[in-house]
Amino acid sequence: YKSELPSLAPLTTTPATKSPVSLQPTPSPTQTRQQMIYDLIRPIYSSFDALAVFNDTFSPQQQALNWMVEEDSLFGKIKINPQRIIERYVLAVLYFSTGGRNWLYPDVFLKANVDTCFWQQKSGNSLIGVTSCNPDGFIRRIELTNGSNYTSFNLTGEIPYELAQLKQLVTLNLSRNKLVGPIPRELSQLRYLKILLLYKNALGETLPSSLGQLSKLKRIVISYNNFVGAIPEEIGNISSLTEMKFGYNNLTGTIPRELSQLKQLEVLELSYNNLSGSLPYFLG
Numbered sequence: 001y002k003s004e005l006p007s008l009a010p011l012t013t014t015p016a017t018k019s020p021v022s023l024q025p026t027p028s029p030t031q032t033r034q035q036m037i038y039d040l041i042r043p044i045y046s047s048f049d050a051l052a053v054f055n056d057t058f059s060p061q062q063q064a065l066n067w068m069v070e071e072d073s074l075f076g077k078i079k080i081n082p083q084r085i086i087e088r089y090v091l092a093v094l095y096f097s098t099g100g101r102n103w104l105y106p107d108v109f110l111k112a113n114v115d116t117c118f119w120q121q122k123s124g125n126s127l128i129g130v131t132s133c134n135p136d137g138f139i140r141r142i143e144l145t146n147g148s149n150y151t152s153f154n155l156t157g158e159i160p161y162e163l164a165q166l167k168q169l170v171t172l173n174l175s176r177n178k179l180v181g182p183i184p185r186e187l188s189q190l191r192y193l194k195i196l197l198l199y200k201n202a203l204g205e206t207l208p209s210s211l212g213q214l215s216k217l218k219r220i221v222i223s224y225n226n227f228v229g230a231i232p233e234e235i236g237n238i239s240s241l242t243e244m245k246f247g248y249n250n251l252t253g254t255i256p257r258e259l260s261q262l263k264q265l266e267v268l269e270l271s272y273n274n275l276s277g278s279l280p281y282f283l284g
Contacts, residue, residue, distance in 0.1 A: 034069045040082050041065070041089050044165055060160065064092035073113045083167070087139050088116050090162045091130070094142075098155040098179065104146060105129075105153075128153075131171075138168040145175045145197070153177050159203075161186040173197040175221070180204065183222075188213040199245070200224040207251075212237040219243040223269065227251060231270075233258040245269040255280050 042050055053061045068089060094100075095109045103109075108121050108129040117137055120129035123146065132141035146153045155174060158181035163172070169190050179201040187193070188210035194217060204226035211220070212234025218241060227249040235244070236258025244262075247269045254277035255270065268283070 034065070037065060037068055037085065037089070040085055044086070044162060060093050060096035061162075063096040064089055067092050067110060071110075071112055074115070081136070084116070084137055086165055090160075090165050091116055091119065091139075093160050093162045097160040098157045098177075102156070103144070103154050104151065108144075134168055139166050140168055141171040141173075142166075142169065143171065143173040145173050145177065155179055158182075159184055159187075159198075163187060164189040166190065167192075169193055171195040171197075175199045175201070177201050182206070183208055183211070185210040187211075190214065192216055194240075195219045196221070198222045198225065202226060204228065206230075207232050209234045211235055214238060216240055221245040222249070224248045229253070231256055231259075231275075235259065236261040239263065241265055243267040247271045247273065249273055251275060253277075255283070257282075 038054070045053060053059055054065060056062055072088075074088075091109055100106055100109055105121060105123065105128065109119050111119050115137065116130055116139060117133035118130075120127055120131055122128075126143075128143055128145070130139055130141070131143050132139075134140050144153055144155055153176060155177035157179065159174065159179055161184035163169070164184070164186035167190075170192055172187075172190075172193065173195070175197045176199070179198070180203060182205040183198065183203065185208040187196075188208070191214075193214050196214070196217065196219070199221045200223070202225065203222070206229035207222075207227055209232040211217075211232055214220075215238060217238050220241070221243065223245045225248075227246070229251065230253035231246065231251055233256040235241070236256060239261065241262050242264050244259075244265060245267065248271070251270070251273040253275065255275060257280055259265070259268070260280065260282035
Protein backbone atom coordinates (compact mmCIF):
# COMPACT_ATOMS: atom_id res chain seq x y z
CA TYR A 1 0.00 0.00 0.00
CA LYS A 2 1.06 3.60 -0.46
CA SER A 3 3.06 5.04 2.42
CA GLU A 4 1.22 8.35 2.12
CA LEU A 5 -2.26 8.51 0.67
CA PRO A 6 -2.86 11.83 -1.09
CA SER A 7 -5.50 14.23 0.11
CA LEU A 8 -8.64 14.32 -1.96
CA ALA A 9 -10.71 17.22 -3.18
CA PRO A 10 -12.32 19.36 -0.43
CA LEU A 11 -15.54 17.90 0.88
CA THR A 12 -18.74 19.86 0.95
CA THR A 13 -20.39 20.42 4.28
CA THR A 14 -23.74 18.91 5.13
CA PRO A 15 -26.31 21.44 6.41
CA ALA A 16 -27.18 20.98 10.06
CA THR A 17 -30.87 20.69 9.19
CA LYS A 18 -30.39 17.88 6.70
CA SER A 19 -32.29 14.69 7.56
CA PRO A 20 -30.27 11.57 8.48
CA VAL A 21 -28.68 9.63 5.66
CA SER A 22 -31.02 7.04 4.18
CA LEU A 23 -30.12 3.41 4.80
CA GLN A 24 -30.61 2.72 1.08
CA PRO A 25 -29.14 5.70 -0.81
CA THR A 26 -29.42 6.01 -4.58
CA PRO A 27 -26.56 8.33 -5.51
CA SER A 28 -27.07 10.55 -8.54
CA PRO A 29 -24.59 10.13 -11.43
CA THR A 30 -23.12 13.54 -10.65
CA GLN A 31 -22.08 12.62 -7.12
CA THR A 32 -18.45 11.79 -6.74
CA ARG A 33 -17.40 8.49 -5.23
CA GLN A 34 -15.74 10.44 -2.44
CA GLN A 35 -18.86 12.41 -1.62
CA MET A 36 -21.06 9.29 -1.64
CA ILE A 37 -18.89 7.58 0.95
CA TYR A 38 -18.49 10.78 2.96
CA ASP A 39 -22.25 11.27 3.14
CA LEU A 40 -22.57 7.80 4.67
CA ILE A 41 -19.88 8.21 7.31
CA ARG A 42 -20.54 11.88 8.13
CA PRO A 43 -23.17 11.10 10.85
CA ILE A 44 -20.50 9.26 12.86
CA TYR A 45 -18.89 12.62 13.56
CA SER A 46 -21.96 14.62 14.47
CA SER A 47 -20.43 15.62 17.82
CA PHE A 48 -17.66 17.75 16.30
CA ASP A 49 -16.48 19.34 13.08
CA ALA A 50 -15.92 16.45 10.68
CA LEU A 51 -14.06 18.60 8.19
CA ALA A 52 -11.30 19.16 10.75
CA VAL A 53 -10.72 15.40 10.75
CA PHE A 54 -10.87 14.83 7.02
CA ASN A 55 -8.76 17.86 6.13
CA ASP A 56 -5.86 16.32 8.06
CA THR A 57 -4.04 14.36 5.37
CA PHE A 58 -2.47 11.98 7.87
CA SER A 59 -5.47 11.31 10.12
CA PRO A 60 -6.61 7.66 10.21
CA GLN A 61 -10.04 8.82 9.06
CA GLN A 62 -8.68 10.63 6.00
CA GLN A 63 -6.41 7.71 5.12
CA ALA A 64 -9.35 5.30 5.44
CA LEU A 65 -11.50 7.48 3.17
CA ASN A 66 -8.67 7.79 0.66
CA TRP A 67 -8.22 4.02 0.57
CA MET A 68 -11.92 3.41 -0.07
CA VAL A 69 -12.03 6.02 -2.83
CA GLU A 70 -8.73 5.34 -4.59
CA GLU A 71 -7.79 1.71 -3.96
CA ASP A 72 -10.87 -0.25 -2.94
CA SER A 73 -12.84 -1.59 -5.90
CA LEU A 74 -15.65 -3.37 -4.06
CA PHE A 75 -17.78 -0.31 -3.32
CA GLY A 76 -18.71 0.32 -6.95
CA LYS A 77 -19.27 -3.32 -7.91
CA ILE A 78 -21.97 -4.48 -5.51
CA LYS A 79 -25.05 -2.89 -4.08
CA ILE A 80 -25.02 -3.57 -0.36
CA ASN A 81 -26.64 -2.18 2.73
CA PRO A 82 -24.89 1.12 3.48
CA GLN A 83 -24.21 -0.10 7.03
CA ARG A 84 -21.76 -2.58 5.50
CA ILE A 85 -19.98 0.29 3.74
CA ILE A 86 -19.73 2.05 7.10
CA GLU A 87 -18.30 -1.13 8.64
CA ARG A 88 -15.73 -1.34 5.84
CA TYR A 89 -14.69 2.22 6.60
CA VAL A 90 -14.48 1.49 10.35
CA LEU A 91 -12.12 -1.43 9.76
CA ALA A 92 -9.93 0.80 7.60
CA VAL A 93 -9.86 3.38 10.41
CA LEU A 94 -8.86 0.62 12.85
CA TYR A 95 -6.03 -0.37 10.50
CA PHE A 96 -4.63 3.14 10.14
CA SER A 97 -5.20 4.04 13.83
CA THR A 98 -3.17 1.10 15.08
CA GLY A 99 -0.22 1.04 12.68
CA GLY A 100 -1.62 -1.59 10.34
CA ARG A 101 1.44 -1.65 8.10
CA ASN A 102 3.44 -2.92 11.07
CA TRP A 103 0.99 -5.58 12.26
CA LEU A 104 2.31 -9.11 12.55
CA TYR A 105 0.07 -9.91 9.56
CA PRO A 106 -0.45 -6.53 7.84
CA ASP A 107 -2.32 -8.03 4.88
CA VAL A 108 -5.21 -9.38 6.95
CA PHE A 109 -7.05 -6.03 6.48
CA LEU A 110 -7.48 -3.65 3.51
CA LYS A 111 -8.20 -6.40 1.02
CA ALA A 112 -9.53 -4.50 -1.96
CA ASN A 113 -12.37 -6.21 -3.82
CA VAL A 114 -12.84 -8.66 -0.93
CA ASP A 115 -15.86 -8.64 1.38
CA THR A 116 -14.90 -7.66 4.95
CA CYS A 117 -16.27 -11.01 6.17
CA PHE A 118 -13.20 -12.52 4.51
CA TRP A 119 -10.64 -10.12 5.95
CA GLN A 120 -9.05 -13.00 7.83
CA GLN A 121 -6.27 -15.56 7.71
CA LYS A 122 -4.96 -18.56 9.63
CA SER A 123 -2.27 -18.15 12.30
CA GLY A 124 -1.31 -21.59 13.53
CA ASN A 125 -4.55 -23.20 14.64
CA SER A 126 -6.34 -19.86 15.03
CA LEU A 127 -8.24 -17.59 12.69
CA ILE A 128 -7.42 -13.89 12.96
CA GLY A 129 -9.06 -10.77 11.60
CA VAL A 130 -12.81 -10.71 11.04
CA THR A 131 -13.59 -14.21 12.27
CA SER A 132 -17.39 -14.17 12.03
CA CYS A 133 -20.23 -12.33 10.32
CA ASN A 134 -23.96 -12.80 10.63
CA PRO A 135 -26.06 -14.05 7.65
CA ASP A 136 -26.58 -10.45 6.48
CA GLY A 137 -22.84 -9.84 6.28
CA PHE A 138 -22.49 -7.68 9.39
CA ILE A 139 -19.37 -8.17 11.48
CA ARG A 140 -19.78 -10.24 14.66
CA ARG A 141 -16.23 -11.03 15.76
CA ILE A 142 -12.89 -9.23 15.47
CA GLU A 143 -9.82 -11.01 16.77
CA LEU A 144 -6.49 -9.24 16.25
CA THR A 145 -4.27 -11.09 18.68
CA ASN A 146 -1.53 -13.66 18.45
CA GLY A 147 -3.51 -16.11 20.55
CA SER A 148 -1.44 -18.65 22.44
CA ASN A 149 1.78 -17.31 20.93
CA TYR A 150 3.46 -14.80 23.25
CA THR A 151 4.58 -12.57 20.36
CA SER A 152 2.62 -9.33 20.07
CA PHE A 153 0.33 -8.86 17.08
CA ASN A 154 1.77 -5.33 17.21
CA LEU A 155 -1.27 -3.08 17.22
CA THR A 156 -0.11 0.32 18.45
CA GLY A 157 -1.83 3.65 19.12
CA GLU A 158 -5.31 4.05 20.57
CA ILE A 159 -8.51 2.06 20.10
CA PRO A 160 -10.65 4.12 17.68
CA TYR A 161 -14.10 5.00 18.95
CA GLU A 162 -15.47 4.35 15.46
CA LEU A 163 -15.66 0.68 16.47
CA ALA A 164 -18.95 1.62 18.12
CA GLN A 165 -20.43 1.64 14.60
CA LEU A 166 -20.10 -2.16 14.35
CA LYS A 167 -23.64 -2.58 15.60
CA GLN A 168 -23.74 -6.41 15.50
CA LEU A 169 -20.33 -6.97 17.14
CA VAL A 170 -20.33 -9.81 19.68
CA THR A 171 -16.59 -10.33 20.29
CA LEU A 172 -13.75 -7.81 20.34
CA ASN A 173 -10.35 -9.35 21.05
CA LEU A 174 -7.40 -6.94 20.85
CA SER A 175 -5.32 -8.64 23.54
CA ARG A 176 -1.52 -9.09 23.49
CA ASN A 177 -0.76 -5.83 21.68
CA LYS A 178 0.82 -2.43 22.37
CA LEU A 179 -2.32 -0.29 22.54
CA VAL A 180 -2.35 2.83 24.70
CA GLY A 181 -4.95 5.33 25.85
CA PRO A 182 -8.42 4.74 27.29
CA ILE A 183 -11.23 2.34 26.51
CA PRO A 184 -13.49 4.55 24.34
CA ARG A 185 -16.71 5.25 26.20
CA GLU A 186 -18.52 5.00 22.86
CA LEU A 187 -18.04 1.22 22.96
CA SER A 188 -21.01 1.17 25.33
CA GLN A 189 -23.15 1.48 22.19
CA LEU A 190 -22.27 -2.12 21.26
CA ARG A 191 -25.48 -3.56 22.64
CA TYR A 192 -24.74 -7.13 21.46
CA LEU A 193 -21.16 -7.29 22.76
CA LYS A 194 -20.57 -10.41 24.86
CA ILE A 195 -16.78 -10.72 24.97
CA LEU A 196 -14.29 -7.86 25.46
CA LEU A 197 -10.65 -8.99 25.66
CA LEU A 198 -8.02 -6.24 26.00
CA TYR A 199 -5.48 -7.86 28.31
CA LYS A 200 -1.71 -7.41 27.97
CA ASN A 201 -1.60 -3.97 26.37
CA ALA A 202 -0.52 -0.59 27.73
CA LEU A 203 -4.02 0.85 28.02
CA GLY A 204 -4.62 3.35 30.79
CA GLU A 205 -6.67 6.18 32.31
CA THR A 206 -9.83 5.49 34.29
CA LEU A 207 -12.37 2.87 33.34
CA PRO A 208 -15.48 4.47 31.82
CA SER A 209 -18.67 4.08 33.82
CA SER A 210 -20.42 3.49 30.49
CA LEU A 211 -19.10 -0.10 30.59
CA GLY A 212 -22.14 -0.77 32.74
CA GLN A 213 -24.35 -0.25 29.68
CA LEU A 214 -23.00 -3.38 27.98
CA SER A 215 -26.01 -5.35 29.11
CA LYS A 216 -25.16 -8.59 27.24
CA LEU A 217 -21.50 -8.73 28.26
CA LYS A 218 -20.36 -12.11 29.59
CA ARG A 219 -16.57 -11.77 29.68
CA ILE A 220 -14.40 -8.71 30.23
CA VAL A 221 -10.65 -9.27 30.59
CA ILE A 222 -8.47 -6.16 30.88
CA SER A 223 -5.64 -7.52 33.04
CA TYR A 224 -2.01 -6.43 32.58
CA ASN A 225 -2.64 -2.81 31.61
CA ASN A 226 -2.21 0.56 33.31
CA PHE A 227 -5.77 1.45 34.31
CA VAL A 228 -6.13 3.77 37.29
CA GLY A 229 -8.93 5.00 39.53
CA ALA A 230 -11.89 3.14 40.91
CA ILE A 231 -13.75 0.13 39.59
CA PRO A 232 -16.98 1.60 38.18
CA GLU A 233 -19.92 0.61 40.35
CA GLU A 234 -22.03 0.56 37.17
CA ILE A 235 -20.44 -2.76 36.25
CA GLY A 236 -22.83 -4.23 38.82
CA ASN A 237 -25.59 -3.58 36.29
CA ILE A 238 -24.26 -6.21 33.87
CA SER A 239 -26.37 -9.12 35.10
CA SER A 240 -25.08 -11.45 32.37
CA LEU A 241 -21.41 -11.15 33.43
CA THR A 242 -19.69 -14.46 34.18
CA GLU A 243 -15.99 -13.50 34.01
CA MET A 244 -14.36 -10.27 35.18
CA LYS A 245 -10.56 -10.04 35.20
CA PHE A 246 -9.11 -6.66 36.17
CA GLY A 247 -5.85 -7.81 37.74
CA TYR A 248 -2.37 -6.32 37.26
CA ASN A 249 -3.43 -2.69 36.88
CA ASN A 250 -3.24 0.36 39.15
CA LEU A 251 -6.86 0.44 40.30
CA THR A 252 -7.62 2.10 43.63
CA GLY A 253 -10.51 2.46 46.05
CA THR A 254 -12.70 -0.27 47.42
CA ILE A 255 -14.41 -3.19 45.69
CA PRO A 256 -17.89 -1.85 44.82
CA ARG A 257 -20.70 -3.50 46.75
CA GLU A 258 -22.72 -3.33 43.53
CA LEU A 259 -20.73 -6.34 42.31
CA SER A 260 -22.91 -8.41 44.63
CA GLN A 261 -25.65 -8.02 41.99
CA LEU A 262 -23.65 -10.16 39.54
CA LYS A 263 -25.44 -13.42 40.30
CA GLN A 264 -23.93 -15.25 37.30
CA LEU A 265 -20.34 -14.22 38.02
CA GLU A 266 -18.04 -17.24 38.16
CA VAL A 267 -14.58 -15.67 37.85
CA LEU A 268 -13.50 -12.44 39.58
CA GLU A 269 -9.81 -11.51 39.43
CA LEU A 270 -8.69 -8.22 40.99
CA SER A 271 -5.22 -9.09 42.25
CA TYR A 272 -2.14 -6.87 41.92
CA ASN A 273 -3.90 -3.52 42.13
CA ASN A 274 -3.94 -0.88 44.86
CA LEU A 275 -7.39 -1.63 46.21
CA SER A 276 -8.19 -0.85 49.82
CA GLY A 277 -10.80 -1.68 52.44
CA SER A 278 -12.06 -5.02 53.67
CA LEU A 279 -13.18 -7.92 51.53
CA PRO A 280 -16.91 -7.51 50.80
CA TYR A 281 -19.20 -10.00 52.49
CA PHE A 282 -20.41 -11.42 49.19
CA LEU A 283 -16.85 -12.54 48.39
CA GLY A 284 -16.18 -14.09 51.77
